[in-house]
Amino acid sequence: MVSKVKADLLIIGMGAAAQMAALYAHEINPELDILIVTKALKGKGGCSRMVQGGFNVVLTPRDSHEKHLMDTLKGGQYINDQYLARTLVEQATPTIKEMETKFGCFFDRNPDGTIHQKAFAGQSFDRTVHKADLTGIEIISRLTEQVMKRGFPVLQECRAVELLLDGPGEIVTGALLLDMRRGEFIVAEAAATLVATGGGPTHYRFHAPGPEKSVDGIAMLYRAGVIMKDMEMLQFHPTGLIVPGSVVAGALLEEGLRGAGAHLFNGSGERYMLNYAPEVGERATRDVVSRSSYLEMMAGRACPEGGVQIDASHLGAGFVLKTFPGMAERCRQFNYDLARGRVPVSPTAHFFMGGAVIDTGGRSTLEKLFVAGEDAGGVHGANRLGGNGICDSCVYGRQAGKALGKYLSGGNRSIKETRRGQVEEFMARLEAPLQRSRGANPFELRKAIQELNWNKVGVARKEPELSGALSEIEDIAEAVETAGVTGGAVYNMMYNTYLDIRSMIDATRIVAFSARLREETRGAHFRQDFPEQRDDYGLFNIFLKRSDDGRPVAEKKPVVFKYKSLEECRKYKK
Amino acid sequence: MAQTSGGVRNIKVFRYDPQQGGEGHFDSYVLNIQDETTTTILDVLLRIQREQDPTLSFRFACRVNMCGSCGMVINGKEGLACKTNVSHIPQGKEVTIRPLNHFPVIKDLVVDMEPFFKKYEEALPFYEPREETTEPAVIRPGSRERQDIGMATDCIACGCCVSSCTMCHYHEGYAGPAALNRAFTLLADSRDGLFEERLDRVLASCYNCRTEFNCTEVCPKRISGTRAIKYIQRLALKHIKAKPETIEAEQPAVAQPSCASEMAGSMAGNMAGNMDRRTFISQVGVGLLGTCLALGVGGVVGAAFVGPTRARTPRLWVPAASLSSIPVGDVTTIKINYETKNGLYTQQVAERVLVSRTGDEIICFKASCTHLGCMVKWDGNAGRFRCACHGGAFDRNGKVIAGPPPKPLDRYPFRVDSDHLLVEVG
Numbered sequence A: 001m002v003s004k005v006k007a008d009l010l011i012i013g014m015g016a017a018a019q020m021a022a023l024y025a026h027e028i029n030p031e032l033d034i035l036i037v038t039k040a041l042k043g044k045g046g047c048s049r050m051v052q053g054g055f056n057v058v059l060t061p062r063d064s065h066e067k068h069l070m071d072t073l074k075g076g077q078y079i080n081d082q083y084l085a086r087t088l089v090e091q092a093t094p095t096i097k098e099m100e101t102k103f104g105c106f107f108d109r110n111p112d113g114t115i116h117q118k119a120f121a122g123q124s125f126d127r128t129v130h131k132a133d134l135t136g137i138e139i140i141s142r143l144t145e146q147v148m149k150r151g152f153p154v155l156q157e158c159r160a161v162e163l164l165l166d167g168p169g170e171i172v173t174g175a176l177l178l179d180m181r182r183g184e185f186i187v188a189e190a191a192a193t194l195v196a197t198g199g200g201p202t203h204y205r206f207h208a209p210g211p212e213k214s215v216d217g218i219a220m221l222y223r224a225g226v227i228m229k230d231m232e233m234l235q236f237h238p239t240g241l242i243v244p245g246s247v248v249a250g251a252l253l254e255e256g257l258r259g260a261g262a263h264l265f266n267g268s269g270e271r272y273m274l275n276y277a278p279e280v281g282e283r284a285t286r287d288v289v290s291r292s293s294y295l296e297m298m299a300g301r302a303c304p305e306g307g308v309q310i311d312a313s314h315l316g317a318g319f320v321l322k323t324f325p326g327m328a329e330r331c332r333q334f335n336y337d338l339a340r341g342r343v344p345v346s347p348t349a350h351f352f353m354g355g356a357v358i359d360t361g362g363r364s365t366l367e368k369l370f371v372a373g374e375d376a377g378g379v380h381g382a383n384r385l386g387g388n389g390i391c392d393s394c395v396y397g398r399q400a401g402k403a404l405g406k407y408l409s410g411g412n413r414s415i416k417e418t419r420r421g422q423v424e425e426f427m428a429r430l431e432a433p434l435q436r437s438r439g440a441n442p443f444e445l446r447k448a449i450q451e452l453n454w455n456k457v458g459v460a461r462k463e464p465e466l467s468g469a470l471s472e473i474e475d476i477a478e479a480v481e482t483a484g485v486t487g488g489a490v491y492n493m494m495y496n497t498y499l500d501i502r503s504m505i506d507a508t509r510i511v512a513f514s515a516r517l518r519e520e521t522r523g524a525h526f527r528q529d530f531p532e533q534r535d536d537y538g539l540f541n542i543f544l545k546r547s548d549d550g551r552p553v554a555e556k557k558p559v560v561f562k563y564k565s566l567e568e569c570r571k572y573k574k
Numbered sequence B: 001m002a003q004t005s006g007g008v009r010n011i012k013v014f015r016y017d018p019q020q021g022g023e024g025h026f027d028s029y030v031l032n033i034q035d036e037t038t039t040t041i042l043d044v045l046l047r048i049q050r051e052q053d054p055t056l057s058f059r060f061a062c063r064v065n066m067c068g069s070c071g072m073v074i075n076g077k078e079g080l081a082c083k084t085n086v087s088h089i090p091q092g093k094e095v096t097i098r099p100l101n102h103f104p105v106i107k108d109l110v111v112d113m114e115p116f117f118k119k120y121e122e123a124l125p126f127y128e129p130r131e132e133t134t135e136p137a138v139i140r141p142g143s144r145e146r147q148d149i150g151m152a153t154d155c156i157a158c159g160c161c162v163s164s165c166t167m168c169h170y171h172e173g174y175a176g177p178a179a180l181n182r183a184f185t186l187l188a189d190s191r192d193g194l195f196e197e198r199l200d201r202v203l204a205s206c207y208n209c210r211t212e213f214n215c216t217e218v219c220p221k222r223i224s225g226t227r228a229i230k231y232i233q234r235l236a237l238k239h240i241k242a243k244p245e246t247i248e249a250e251q252p253a254v255a256q257p258s259c260a261s262e263m264a265g266s267m268a269g270n271m272a273g274n275m276d277r278r279t280f281i282s283q284v285g286v287g288l289l290g291t292c293l294a295l296g297v298g299g300v301v302g303a304a305f306v307g308p309t310r311a312r313t314p315r316l317w318v319p320a321a322s323l324s325s326i327p328v329g330d331v332t333t334i335k336i337n338y339e340t341k342n343g344l345y346t347q348q349v350a351e352r353v354l355v356s357r358t359g360d361e362i363i364c365f366k367a368s369c370t371h372l373g374c375m376v377k378w379d380g381n382a383g384r385f386r387c388a389c390h391g392g393a394f395d396r397n398g399k400v401i402a403g404p405p406p407k408p409l410d411r412y413p414f415r416v417d418s419d420h421l422l423v424e425v426g
């Protein structure tokens, strides 16, 4: 039995991008019938609520959009979509103001009562707005309340599993959902669909996003035939906590620790960052520190827990406890003393810079399909600045919401017909594991995928590992076809894990595929066999889509330097 | 450094399968845990699921105490599975895990949180700007309101407090600690425009609280529901004490409560920090706060006696505009500003008056929707008032023509005094 629902606007996800889009689409066009579906409970899933650091935005005349743009392009190593980056920095200002004045967020203040902005790495001005070290909770709680206030229906614990298309495969007609509580499928059809499931590279041994995520959005978009870009650009945060055997592994210890002067040691007790970046040491950028730590670990110089160690004790226990109370508490829960001892950390998969190709209104390459937030690509180029992520989701959620409000006005609210038989085909495949009680175990397959990516498509990449990963993932994909699931339909977590790994497999395919095509090192993409950044070669974006045989096909296109020339970008110094 | 403590633990987990129905039962598992100090209850559940019983269901998302998905009852006490370590449970003791109280169980440890969200929603837990502005408010971090609110806006809606509260069990209509905590943070927020409506909504609930402090003890974010409830009661108390009297004043007019209480200020200050039951009680013994608590409780009794609805604050005539500036045949939006004393602080009130003027007739409507109090705007093209929140619409006379509003738009009493239109507020 499949039930059907219809709406003018179907929003997949309930993070910052999704909720902002709903609120603004409604503001522009209050008559819209908006349906939100989320894999978690209302407002509880996703990375937006896990944001600690804060939100980059220009708020004073001493700073400028120009500077924020240049910082963003410099951080992105010049391959950003400048059009998107410029909209990001310009619209961030009204966005954050409206989040306070319309939706009731309240960020930390200066003593004079104006909004406080703190320093973040890679920026020429202290422009990061925050609420202590729990900025995401403030943003998501307030947005969720506003969604409640407007009474939009929310299907909770309903995960989108596939996008639905019309006959020729050019128009998105909605999505196939699984109601996780009942274990039943729902066909949701809409005049427009927004995908905002927030990327989330959890297909690595260590990952910062919550394990609820599984790259569903990116995988669904890819499978539907959307053009994606920069998929090789995946950011690793250098200091994910290691707790052997615990699901908490990979959770972040914030960057401010290194900023404040914490040291990193390898298993032999050596401050290895002095070898890799003698001048700045541990204060080097995220990508440099991550790859240095990774190389140490791979060279057999890991600490007993399997990573490296961060040490802040020389800063004084009092200082550490006062400046990083949240981090100290997180460590304490696992018996580590951040103030007085060393804590094992590892680079941890953090963020997709790549994603669906969009315009400034979130429009994708398929009709009636919009994408916003981490699922979209191009804003951040080869590397994202800390504080530009939640900014992206809020700004582009708002942009997409406004665009959708207009797009769905007038007579444009018709729902196109889904290709006959598509739903049935999807369901036949998706339900098969429930009929097999014996078969490959999804929990073990997930582990295998995470190890494969960690070892071969990870912080440091090279051939033939990348090609090896591409063939190994096909073996795993084959095993997934025989996966079996125990238990009934209701809230079956093993079955959901099976759905998770389907997404992770597609994510692996496209990340490894793109990573092979970029034979240089740029931003987060580090090729051990091509360790230099090559501006005479690498100023392109990789556009990729799924071909008819299911494998990706790609095209490299030169970067368009729309507002700032390469020279300007290169010369720019913070 | 890390001292390890491991061993074998018996784990008892509540199981319920809706397809089988019944009352549910406990299943027992034996787990060899290498280091209990670094193993969370969430890790335990994941291991059971992976190694022994893949049909076990529970809920989690962030795994780092930020999303509030994993609330459950662990050895009799509510907590987050990802924040509770096995070592927190006395060594060798069996670990018992069951779902939160007062919520329907979907499967095993997974409950339906809808009753939580519903109660939450009823307390109008959303911000409604008092005034349409584009610039964030200038509010000092040391201001009374921010000191009062503190970190209480960090609630992650985990439901632990509601599960722990015996009153939530006995009183169907009781909003519960989380909803009241959110109401409190908005009532204290000078930027918010739903003070009256919200206070009306939640005050009755506050009298259900028996000050057991269970909610305060279990909250993973160290939020004190009890403190929030007492705060709301004190706010209301101020309103009751304010004797109705008519003040006529030019702007800025201050609605002064007839009897200012010296207790209010120090009370708020002393209770500003969130404290758990133990520190709270230990401080009560030592002086000032002790007195305050006694007064607070006295106030509660008094207020309960008067009943849950507050007396009106003093009425006040506020000049709106000169009559000649109000066009005939149109609806004009006029902003009025005045001050009112809320006991704990002076509130700057800015309101919108929607003045409909046709021929000889003038009607002054409140710009607040009678459904949930969102802002109502005049839509000249359509010739109707509209509320964006839930699509309510009213005709020129304030009559409901669409959407959920239960009654017509409220009107202000007004009078005209030598070409000045004055409206009565309060």
Ligand SMILES: Cc1cc2nc3c(=O)[nH]c(=O)nc-3n(C[C@H](O)[C@H](O)[C@H](O)COP(=O)(O)OP(=O)(O)OC[C@H]3O[C@@H](n4cnc5c(N)ncnc54)[C@H](O)[C@@H]3O)c2cc1C
Residues within 6 Å of the ligand: A012, A013, A014, A015, A016, A017, A018, A037, A038, A039, A040, A043, A044, A045, A046, A047, A048, A049, A050, A051, A052, A053, A054, A055, A056, A158, A159, A160, A161, A196, A197, A198, A199, A200, A208, A209, A210, A213, A214, A216, A217, A252, A350, A351, A372, A373, A374, A375, A386, A387, A388, A389, A390, A391, A393
């Ligand atoms: C630990 C951590 C800390 C961070 N700190 C910062 C920071 O300080 N500053 C900064 O700028 N950025 C930070 N980021 C990055 C930032 O959080 C993200 O870039 C941003 O929040 C993504 O927002 P989003 O709206 O795109 O997605 P999310 O907020 O992740 O929301 C995704 C939503 O989609 C839902 N969903 C997922 N799959 C499905 C499906 N199949 N069907 C239906 N719904 C689905 C989820 O439940 C969730 O509701 C951090 C990220 C992490 C993980």
Ligand code: SF4
Residues within 6 Å of the ligand: B068, B154, B155, B156, B157, B158, B159, B160, B161, B162, B177, B178, B181, B218, B219, B220, B221, B222, B223, B225
């Ligand atoms: S007040 Fe505390 S216990 Fe209650 S829902 Fe919020 S975070 Fe959970």
Ligand code: FES
Residues within 6 Å of the ligand: B059, B060, B061, B062, B063, B064, B065, B066, B067, B068, B069, B070, B071, B080, B081, B082, B083
């Ligand atoms: S899983 Fe998010 S709070 Fe425990």
